Amino acid sequence: MSTLLNVKNMSKRFGGLHAIKDMSFSVEEGEVVGLIGPNGAGKTTCFNVVSGTSPASGGSITFEGENLIGKRTCDIVQMGLARTYQATSVFPQSTVLENVVRGAFVRSKDSFLGSLMGTAASQRAQAETKAECLEILKQVGIDHVHGELADSLPYGYQRRLGVAVALASKPKLIMMDEPAAGLNPEESMDMGKLIRGIHESGQASVLIVEHDMRLVMGICDRIIVLDHGELIAAGTPEEIRDNPKVIEAYLGTEAVS
Amino acid sequence: MTILNENAPDAENVGRSVWFRIALIAVACAVAAFIPGLLPNLFYVHIVNLTLLSGIFALSLWVIYSVGQLSLCHAAFAGLGAYISAIISMRLNIPPALSLVLSTLATAALAAALGAVILRLRGVYFVLVTFLFGQMFTLLALNWAGMTNGANGLIGIKAVTLFGISFGPRPMFFYLAFAMFLMVLVFVWALNRSTFGRAFNSIEQNINLAETCGIDTARYQVIAFAIGSGIAGLGGALMAHYIRFISPDTFTFHNSVAYITMLVVGGRSLFWGAVLGAAFLTPLPEFLRDFEGLQHIIYGAIMIVVLRVMPGGLISLPRTLARIGGAK
Numbered sequence: 001m002s003t004l005l006n007v008k009n010m011s012k013r014f015g016g017l018h019a020i021k022d023m024s025f026s027v028e029e030g031e032v033v034g035l036i037g038p039n040g041a042g043k044t045t046c047f048n049v050v051s052g053t054s055p056a057s058g059g060s061i062t063f064e065g066e067n068l069i070g071k072r073t074c075d076i077v078q079m080g081l082a083r084t085y086q087a088t089s090v091f092p093q094s095t096v097l098e099n100v101v102r103g104a105f106v107r108s109k110d111s112f113l114g115s116l117m118g119t120a121a122s123q124r125a126q127a128e129t130k131a132e133c134l135e136i137l138k139q140v141g142i143d144h145v146h147g148e149l150a151d152s153l154p155y156g157y158q159r160r161l162g163v164a165v166a167l168a169s170k171p172k173l174i175m176m177d178e179p180a181a182g183l184n185p186e187e188s189m190d191m192g193k194l195i196r197g198i199h200e201s202g203q204a205s206v207l208i209v210e211h212d213m214r215l216v217m218g219i220c221d222r223i224i225v226l227d228h229g230e231l232i233a234a235g236t237p238e239e240i241r242d243n244p245k246v247i248e249a250y251l252g253t254e255a256v257s
Numbered sequence: 258m259t260i261l262n263e264n265a266p267d268a269e270n271v272g273r274s275v276w277f278r279i280a281l282i283a284v285a286c287a288v289a290a291f292i293p294g295l296l297p298n299l300f301y302v303h304i305v306n307l308t309l310l311s312g313i314f315a316l317s318l319w320v321i322y323s324v325g326q327l328s329l330c331h332a333a334f335a336g337l338g339a340y341i342s343a344i345i346s347m348r349l350n351i352p353p354a355l356s357l358v359l360s361t362l363a364t365a366a367l368a369a370a371l372g373a374v375i376l377r378l379r380g381v382y383f384v385l386v387t388f389l390f391g392q393m394f395t396l397l398a399l400n401w402a403g404m405t406n407g408a409n410g411l412i413g414i415k416a417v418t419l420f421g422i423s424f425g426p427r428p429m430f431f432y433l434a435f436a437m438f439l440m441v442l443v444f445v446w447a448l449n450r451s452t453f454g455r456a457f458n459s460i461e462q463n464i465n466l467a468e469t470c471g472i473d474t475a476r477y478q479v480i481a482f483a484i485g486s487g488i489a490g491l492g493g494a495l496m497a498h499y500i501r502f503i504s505p506d507t508f509t510f511h512n513s514v515a516y517i518t519m520l521v522v523g524g525r526s527l528f529w530g531a532v533l534g535a536a537f538l539t540p541l542p543e544f545l546r547d548f549e550g551l552q553h554i555i556y557g558a559i560m561i562v563v564l565r566v567m568p569g570g571l572i573s574l575p576r577t578l579a580r581i582g583g584a585k
């Protein structure tokens with residue numbers, strides 16, 4: 001088992017606000033790690049910094065030993081670190097299949113000149129990518145609507161499409177920001193199964209932010225807890241469940257007797 | 258499985274569609290060959306020529322619009338191409354056919370340099386900066402008199418000559434303008450279907466997601482800006498060698514707005530909209546001349562009506578008609 005993501009003493013300031021303080025954690029190959037914490041704890045900010053959307057104020061971040069600090073998002077994705085967004089994020093005016101094809105953009109064998117001229121090689125490359133993307137849609141369970149505009153999909157399907165787009169880049173690690181937010185209990189269960197499936201098929205490791213505790217406890221090997229930008233606990237789901245500091249963070253001081 | 262078969266590379270199908278497109282272009286050329294002869298007088302030929310050039314400007318602006326950016330300095334790049342081509346053909350005695358190519362490349366390079374700096378901005382900020390750049394161009398053309406001859410402009414620009422044929426006379430220039438327009442049209446169409454087109458449209462629809470798809474959004478925006486502005490430079494250079502006179506007034510802020518108007522009235526969603534907008538709006542003022550003082554009012558009224566009835570632009574006419582028909 002080798003370390004994929006290694007974050008050391010990462011910090012992030014927004015003016016006077018210290019959104020992340022000295023955060024250190026790692027994700028190993030083949031793991032599902034949960035990142036939890038109350039609202040405003042800094043979880044999304046953590047994803048933004050790691051994925052290069054927002055520059056770190058300090059610390060070091062490496063992926064498979066390679067430095068990520070100062071790298072742009074598009075380069076980080078090409079290294080094998082993908083992410084999904086907390087709010088649904090799709091290409092609304094494109095078909096479901098086209099959305100996933102765009103997720104595979106950097107892997108496609110299609111060339112600019114080939115596609116400009118419409119050569120047979122380019123058509124073949126596109127057909128190959130499309131076939132792969134249909135497989136991914138099948139995996140997330142929405143291949144039957146592949147021809148519809150992403151905009152017209154029901155909310156639950158849009159969330160799965162977001163995962164499919166991220167999977168299309170064939171990441172080694174996928175960071176999911178609240179994939180089950182706004183889903184009903186049944187859809188949430190399905191999302192849990194999907195994530196387990198991604199992990200069990202050896203497709204990718206997962207770092208997941210989620211408020212649905214049943215889901216998190218059910219699928220994570222390890223959980224880390226963030227509160228006010230500080231890492232307050234780390235351990236197995238059982239350890240986290242009984243950790244007084246975690247209970248305090250979630251329920252306030254008075255709950256701990 | 259049917260889906261897969263649909264998208265499978267079918268050599269025969271591919272070949273057939275290529276031949277279909279070539280046939281389409283051949284028909285367009287054959288029709289075009291007779292146009293100058295069919296028009297009642299040279300004035301109409303002139304209008305058609307200007308319309309073709311407008312088509313080039315509108316199409317090239319669409320390329321920039323296809324990454325979701327609205328450039329208010331499109332006329333400045335057209336002017337840049339015009340001045341570069343005019344000056345190098347006059348001073349260095351470079352044949353206009355070659356100076357057209359050189360000025361296109363130079364304009365694209367300058368746009369890439371400017372774009373690399375300003376394309377970090379999006380939305381209204383980008384629009385404002387391009388507006389300022391357009392104004393700077395006009396001031397430069399006015400004040401760098403040693404090079405541009407200031408407000409008096411450059412006169413006596415040579416006509417394009419190819420293989421001993423002069424494309425100076427209006428009917429002859431029509432063939433050149435038509436060939437160039439067709440070339441730009443086919444190029445933009447192909448570009449839109451290429452991997453670049455996919456990247457451009459991803460950026461337009463959702464720039465953050467495009468970046469997390471691994472698309473280098475900064476680079477592709479610069480590419481779109483350089484290609485669009487470069488083609489505008491080509492159109493401007495063609496204009497210079499056609500009218501054979503340019504001044505700072507030839508390409509102003511008002512022209513930039515006119516190109517945007519063509520996009521909006523024609524329909525922004527497809528590049529055909531740009532063609533339609535140019536074809537509709539370029540000749541319109543000429544045919545309103547008879548109304549003397551009312552000309553501009555009627556022009557404005559027509560635009561308002563078009564946008565009121567078809568918010569998607571003229572390109573959405575079939576859909577609008579279908580909707581009206583269905584409602585009855």
Ligand SMILES: Nc1ncnc2c1ncn2[C@@H]1O[C@H](COP(=O)(O)OP(=O)(O)OP(=O)(O)O)[C@@H](O)[C@H]1O
Nearest residue numbers: 014017019037038039040041042043044045046086
């Ligand atoms: N761009 C920004 N500028 C200023 N402050 C920000 C910015 N982004 C986040 N913050 C602040 O940083 C803190 C952490 O926010 P973040 O979105 O990371 O929380 P979160 O843990 O994802 O919360 P939630 O569970 O509600 O999604 C919050 O106080 C937030 O207001």
Ligand SMILES: [Mg+2]
Nearest residue numbers: 043044045086
């Ligand atoms: Mg969040």
